[in-house]
Each structure stands twice: as C-alpha cells, then as structure tokens.
Amino acid sequence: MAITVxxxxxxxxxxxxxxxxxxxxxGAATHFSLAASFFTDVRVIAVVGExxxxxxxxxxxxxxxxxxxxxxxxxKSFFWEGSYLDNLNEAKTHITDLNVFASFEPKIPDAYRDSxxxxxxxxxxxxxxxxxxxxxxxxxxxxxTMNYWIKDHKPALLEVLKxxxxxxxxxxxxxxxxxxxxxxxxxxxxxxxxxxxxIVKHGEYGxxxxxxxxxxxxxAHGDFHAFRAPALPLEEVVDPTGAGDSFAGGFFGYLASQPxxxxxxxxxxxxxxxxMGSFAVERFGTERIQDLTRKEIDDRFILFRELxxxx
Amino acid sequence: MAITVxxxxxxxxxxxxxxxxxxxxxGAATHFSLAASFFTDVRVIAVVGExxxxxxxxxxxxxxxxxxxxxxxxxKSFFWEGSYLDNLNEAKTHITDLNVFASFEPKIPDAYRDSxxxxxxxxxxxxxxxxxxxxxxxxxxxxxTMNYWIKDHKPALLEVLKxxxxxxxxxxxxxxxxxxxxxxxxxxxxxxxxxxxxIVKHGEYGxxxxxxxxxxxxxAHGDFHAFRAPALPLEEVVDPTGAGDSFAGGFFGYLASQPxxxxxxxxxxxxxxxxMGSFAVERFGTERIQDLTRKEIDDRFILFRELxxxx
Numbered sequence: 001m002a003i004t005v006x007x008x009x010x011x012x013x014x015x016x017x018x019x020x021x022x023x024x025x026x027g028a029a030t031h032f033s034l035a036a037s038f039f040t041d042v043r044v045i046a047v048v049g050e051x052x053x054x055x056x057x058x059x060x061x062x063x064x065x066x067x068x069x070x071x072x073x074x075x076k077s078f079f080w081e082g083s084y085l086d087n088l089n090e091a092k093t094h095i096t097d098l099n100v101f102a103s104f105e106p107k108i109p110d111a112y113r114d115s116x117x118x119x120x121x122x123x124x125x126x127x128x129x130x131x132x133x134x135x136x137x138x139x140x141x142x143x144x145t146m147n148y149w150i151k152d153h154k155p156a157l158l159e160v161l162k163x164x165x166x167x168x169x170x171x172x173x174x175x176x177x178x179x180x181x182x183x184x185x186x187x188x189x190x191x192x193x194x195x196x197x198x199i200v201k202h203g204e205y206g207x208x209x210x211x212x213x214x215x216x217x218x219x220a221h222g223d224f225h226a227f228r229a230p231a232l233p234l235e236e237v238v239d240p241t242g243a244g245d246s247f248a249g250g251f252f253g254y255l256a257s258q259p260x261x262x263x264x265x266x267x268x269x270x271x272x273x274x275x276m277g278s279f280a281v282e283r284f285g286t287e288r289i290q291d292l293t294r295k296e297i298d299d300r301f302i303l304f305r306e307l308x309x310x311x
Numbered sequence: 312m313a314i315t316v317x318x319x320x321x322x323x324x325x326x327x328x329x330x331x332x333x334x335x336x337x338g339a340a341t342h343f344s345l346a347a348s349f350f351t352d353v354r355v356i357a358v359v360g361e362x363x364x365x366x367x368x369x370x371x372x373x374x375x376x377x378x379x380x381x382x383x384x385x386x387k388s389f390f391w392e393g394s395y396l397d398n399l400n401e402a403k404t405h406i407t408d409l410n411v412f413a414s415f416e417p418k419i420p421d422a423y424r425d426s427x428x429x430x431x432x433x434x435x436x437x438x439x440x441x442x443x444x445x446x447x448x449x450x451x452x453x454x455x456t457m458n459y460w461i462k463d464h465k466p467a468l469l470e471v472l473k474x475x476x477x478x479x480x481x482x483x484x485x486x487x488x489x490x491x492x493x494x495x496x497x498x499x500x501x502x503x504x505x506x507x508x509x510i511v512k513h514g515e516y517g518x519x520x521x522x523x524x525x526x527x528x529x530x531a532h533g534d535f536h537a538f539r540a541p542a543l544p545l546e547e548v549v550d551p552t553g554a555g556d557s558f559a560g561g562f563f564g565y566l567a568s569q570p571x572x573x574x575x576x577x578x579x580x581x582x583x584x585x586x587m588g589s590f591a592v593e594r595f596g597t598e599r600i601q602d603l604t605r606k607e608i609d610d611r612f613i614l615f616r617e618l619x620x621x622x
Contacts, residue, residue, distance in 0.1 A: 182545075182546065182547070182548075183515070183544060184544045184545060184546040185546055187544075188546075202516055204494070205513055205516035205517070206516070206539075208544060210544075225617075226544050226618060227617075227618060227619075228517075228541045228544075228618050228619055230539045230541075230619075233494060233495045233498075233519060233521075233537050233539075234493075234495060235493065235495040235496055236493070237493075264621065264622055267620075267621050267622075268621055271621065305621065306536075306538075307537060307538060307539050308538075308539055308541075308619050308620070309578075309619070309620055309621070310575065310578050310579055310582065310616065310620070311575055311578075
C-alpha cells in the first residue's frame, strides 16, 4: 500500500568528526521516502526552490518515488547547516533558512488520494494538521515532531496528536511533551494525548514502542506494554543526520508493505526501522541509503535478530 | 558450581525522589551475592565492623549464602551516603567512610577453594588482584570496577584486567578506560587489555556484551561481535543503588548454574542479569531482592523475551 509523506526537502551543510559536506540533499521527507521506498510506493508532498534540479529529482526517481507533489516555488529551498563536533547524538544548528518553506501551502495531488498510509514528518504542526484533515480516509497515520514545536507551538501540536495513530519522537522530546522525566509515565501521558502507539527513539540504544488502547499490540496482549528494538553498535558514525527519519521510513514502509497489521508485523517493522537508521549514519546525508540494496537490508535484519535473540 | 565473590559489605544511607533510608544493608558483594543466590551457591569474602549483627547475617543466611569469609574487625563497617535527587542514573556521593575496609586483607577460607567461579566486585584493584592470584584454578573470573580506580589507580587496574575473563562496567567507565568516545572502539581497546568479553551496562537501556577472541561466543560465531539485552521500561525507579551488582549477580549466577558455557547460556545469562537489575531498583537497597521468588524471576524473564523477540 502506498504512503504519502509531507515534510521538508532541503539542502544540508553538515560537519561531523568524520568531515564536512556542503549542501547535500536532505530534509525529513527525503530521508523518510528514500528509506520507505525499499518496501513500498512512496509519494512526497513538499516545496522546493529553483535550486532543486534534475540531479536531485533523479535521486527520488531512481527509487521510484512519486514527486509530483513536490511543488517548485520561486526562491531557494529550505537550507540547514549544523555540526556534531562535540556530540554525535545532538546536532548544533548554525543556520536554518526556511526560504520557500516559509510560505508552504501543502497541496495534495489527486493521484495521492488513494494512499492508505500517511506520514507527517517534522514540520509546522499547522501544516501537518491541514494534510491530515485533507486525507481523512487513510488507514494509518504516523508523525514526528521536534523540541521547537513542543516548546513554542504546543496547542497546534496537541491538535495534530489527536489525529495520529503513531507518534515517533526521541527521549528528550517525549519527556518534554509530557512534562515528566520518567519515560514510561511520559509515554502514558503522550498516549493520552491521541496516538495509541508511541515510538521513542534512543539513538545508539535503539527504540521502544509503547502500546496503548487501540494499538495493534494492545488488542493482542492487553494492558499497556512495550517492545524494544536495538540499534547496531557501530564503530563509526559518519553523520547522524536523517537517522530518525530513516528509522521512520523503514518502520512505516515495512508496515505499509504488509497485507495485515499484526503484533508480529509491527515488531518486524521496528527492526526494519532500526536497520534503516543504522545504514543512514554510515555515510553523509542520503549517500548510504541511495546506494543500498534490499539484500543488504535483509542481511542486516538477520544481524539485528542475532544481536538480540536468545536462540 | 559455586561462586566466590570478594567485595564490600556495607551500610548505605540513600536519598531518592521516592524517599530516604538510613543505614540499609548494602555493598557490591551484598547485592551481587543476593542476586546470584537464586541460581547457585555463593561464598562471600569481605570485612565488616562491630555494627554488623545477627539481623544482617540473617539476610545472607536466609539465601543460603556462605559468609564464613566475612571477617569481623574492630570498628565500624564501610559506610556510604548518597543521593539521586537530580539524576536517577548517577549517584551523588555525600560520604564515603571506608572504616574497617581501609585495612582489609582478604583471606580465603579453605572451604571456598573449590569454587569454579570468581567475581571481583568493585574494590581496590590491589585487593582484586590478590584474591585472583590466590585462586588460580577457577574456571571463569569476572569483575567490576569504577571511575575512581580507572582515573587514579590505572596501573593496578590494568594488572587486574589481565586476569579477567569478563569485565562488567558502564558506558562512561568503558569510554574512560579506553580513552575513546565510540563504544565499539572502546570495547575493542578494553578487550585488548585482558578480558575476552566486555559487558557494558547502559542503565535504563540495558546492556551490551562485546565478544573478543577466546570468548564463548567468538568461538561459535567468529569475529568481534555483540549481544544486547534490554532493560525493562519501569514506571518507578525507587532506588538504583546496587542495580549493576544485581545485574552481575544474575548474570554470573545463571552462568555458574549451567552445566556448560555456550553462546546460548551466555545470552540467557545476560537476560537474567537484566531481570535481577530490574527487580533491584523497585525498592530501596536489597529490599526487593530479599523478597523475591524464583517464579517471579522466571516470569520476568519471559517478559524480557516478549519485550525483545520478534515472535
């Protein structure tokens, strides 16, 4: 089944202990759609400027990603510059130029309307809500957000949460959103805000899914409970940019590729999310994911199983 | 097979967001031996003062722990006072009174000499080494240490590492010991110092075992690789004191209880370690572990499997 994703398509200048890249293709919708494209059809809604050319288009087209919903606007594309010199787990932002994103009005192509899965990547919650409302019939909606929206745009974000099935955020964001420093208590509070499932990403320690009422795993196992997927211990993290979006793409892409949502497919989806996140950080920007094969993905899935399973 | 453990038996005054306890029974050897006692015979080498009475003895005896190696010395037992008010992951030490521990000379009772497993809990590496050398014929030796010894007693600690099969430390300690901020690179460096297996404890994110040449899992799988055990997401952490020692006790106790060391028993041992750590933090000091039943342990083992396994 097809996924429609709305989010940023951008240029990133990135510095890490492994080196520096100028204006590489980035943005949450880019990382998400490339990762998800290994599992299912993906359709992107975004806006880019006049600096988005055939070379960038080709990255999406090579992966059969539908980009008719990427609008071209006069001006420059969203630009982000950041570094991870002190801490690979947290970017230090130097420049955020919204550019054409400042006046983005998402438009949904007719050809996208039969998408059964919708992913609201990290953008202004007002825009996330607008896309959610324009696609009321989707089967499953997941979304992401960040500390900026939690801190300064909470009312708009709370409206978005009401329309989500699954929220994917990191530890700090979950605790900040709930105003609670205990992760389990925070997860329960976030689930009370709308999503029946909360996936908390722990960076190098993997991710935990918390299931509330209405979640796929709740109906099978009852009660509030959890599932943990590991991250791969890596000898070198070249660039963490897009790891979370790649996780989301692997997770949601695998779910959308399955005929039925069961607790087992959900668990496998968490592992595929971790697998895609582990590839993403191996090279700068989208370099590694652009290069990937399905066989490499499935080999690493087996490695993740060996890393965690008793037998 | 029996485990001999050398380490501290102490009194702890602890403050956490959940409350405060004065002078509860603690110390690394106490937490370790109580946790391990659910799996195998445990024999303790330590020193206590005149304040160690029948009430404390009874805690060990109830769990059939051999305490003939706990020496009584004139003076007071080791005393530690600390709090976790700001951060449940890191204790703030207010008072450390070594007392009788300052002049501790470990003596090994004859009845302990046939122990096949030896655990060197976190004490002065000079003492760890002395006990290790006095028991050259043990089958498997594991040990723990802490930032204080890594920072200020490194030469003595390096001598201990040469005699260890398995070292259990936390992320910060592993990185500090190796002088390397990447965990995998740090693990390789630590393994080069002696132990063929390094277990890095991640607190609320579980623990990772790294296997080098000579380790049980290396011989089965070849190459440097890893295994990750989760921690249980807990709604309330009452007191983290002793969680790491309880992990070590569950891990090493289970290993010692098995007829053969295989990669599968090692993996199960990691899970039992996490299980015992998860119980330890549910109440103050040793309260929860004193109260535990084997059925509770095995039920939680099943929960850990559900938390991590695909099917």
